[in-house]
Amino acid sequence: MCGIVGLHLRNPDFHPRLGELLTGMLCEMADRGSDSAGVAVYGDPTWTxxxxxxxxxxxxxxxxxxxxxxxxxxxxxxxxxxxxxxxxxxxxxxxxxxxxxxxxxxxxxxxxxxxxxDLAVLKGVGDPRTLANAWGLATAQGWQGVGHTRMATESAVTPSGAHPYAVGPDQCLVHNGSFANHATIRRELRAAGVHFDSENDTEVGARFVAQQLAAGRDVQTALKELCATFDGFYTLLVSNRDSFAVVRDAIACKPAVIAETDDWVAMASEYRALSGLPGVQRAKIWEPEPEVVYAWTR
CATH class of the missing domain: 3.30.70.2730 (Alpha-Beta Plaits)
Incomplete structure (x- = not known):
């Protein structure tokens, strides 16, 4: 059990509040994973x-x-x-x-x-609330943010095992669940010359998606290929500087909810992480369908 949050701001008037809103979302998911946490922030003029x-x-x-x-x-x-x-x-x-x-x-x-x-990635071991305060996350600005709270199941509790995994230029991936065949796919990627920093199964997914994007595929095609290649239970959020995408496995047993307004698109493992967003009472809200890729472009 881990917690995923993501926020894509369509309205530039909200860019100064990205960190404030992302902090609230991340901290709401702290009890889904309190051993480590991380965020990816796009567009903060001080950090990047x-x-x-x-x-x-x-x-x-x-x-x-x-x-x-x-x-x-x-x-x-x-x-x-x-x-x-x-x-x-x-x-x-x-x-x-x-x-x-x-x-x-x-x-x-x-x-x-x-x-x-445009990407700054902050990761650490410890309680997500403590980490968010140490980073000064609430002061961050930008147009997009992704966060993750981790309950470790597949690898050690270290910075290298924390999410997001950001292994391609301006790309990142966060994951709730587990990949059953990650060891086989890791061996195949290593044989193709791909370097790994951890034994975390999520890194295998991130490296796979990065390889697909580097080959010229768009994020929708890359995630469809991931669904066809990886076994297991997962909800994934994948982003780069211009896109924001969500997909679940064929059974869709890992929770996820998406909310959309004219001002923003957001997703989280649970609705309570979205409940503080401005205008959420007017949002279109739904659970993503199994193996359907939901993607938005800036």
């Missing part, structure tokens, strides 16, 4: 300044100035670093892939939790 790339990094201990100097030296252009609890956000005027390569070369033992032009 416009025109720059950002890499979210965990398992670093050096001072931010030291990290910035080291990564900037490897990159050949200045790098700035801010720290939110245990997450280092490294930004620079370059491409996300170039910055990711520079961070990995400089700190090969660090965990890259996400990368892109």
């Amino acid at each position: 300044p416009p025109g720059t790339a950002c890499v979210s990094v965990l398992e670093l201990t050096d001072a931010p100035e030291t990290v910035g100097t080291a990564v900037g030296g490897a990159l050949g252009t200045p790098a700035m670093v801010s720290v939110l609890d245990a997450t280092y956000l490294v930004t620079a005027d370059t491409t996300p892939q170039a910055l990711q390569t520079a961070v990995a070369a400089t700190y090969p033992e660090a965990l890259i939790a996400g990368f892109g032009n």
Whole structure:
């Protein structure tokens, strides 16, 4: 049992409130998983300044100035670093892939939790409410946010086992449930040259979707292929900077609810995470059907 939340803001007037609204949603799901939590935030101008790339990094201990100097030296252009609890956000005027390569070369033992032009990923071990406060999540701005509270069943309680899994540029995936055949698919992906950071079954799904998107498929096609390939019980939320998609397995035993208004689209494992959203009393609300991909584009 884990908790998923996601919020896609259609109305720019709500962008300054993204973090406030996402915090309320995430904390409502805290009792579905209290060992770790994570969020992905798209478009915060402080965390991911416009025109720059950002890499979210965990398992670093050096001072931010030291990290910035080291990564900037490897990159050949200045790098700035801010720290939110245990997450280092490294930004620079370059491409996300170039910055990711520079961070990995400089700190090969660090965990890259996400990368892109607009994406900041924050993950940690502990109570979701405590983590949200430590990140200052309520102050975040942007057009889209995804969150997850974890009750570990498939791998260790570590930052690398926490969701979201953000393994492609400006992409992320969160998951409630379990994949029964993840070990087989992990072996196949490793044989194709895909690197893994954890033994978590969710990472296998994220790597699979990222591989599909990198091959030029859209998110709907990628998730339909996932449904045809993976066995198990799951509700998934997959996003990138321009899209927001939800799918459940063929039995749809893992809970999910979607709400939509002219101002926003939101989903959560339970309705109570949506009940505080502005205008929810006028929203269209439904449970997603089995193996139907629901997707929205910015």
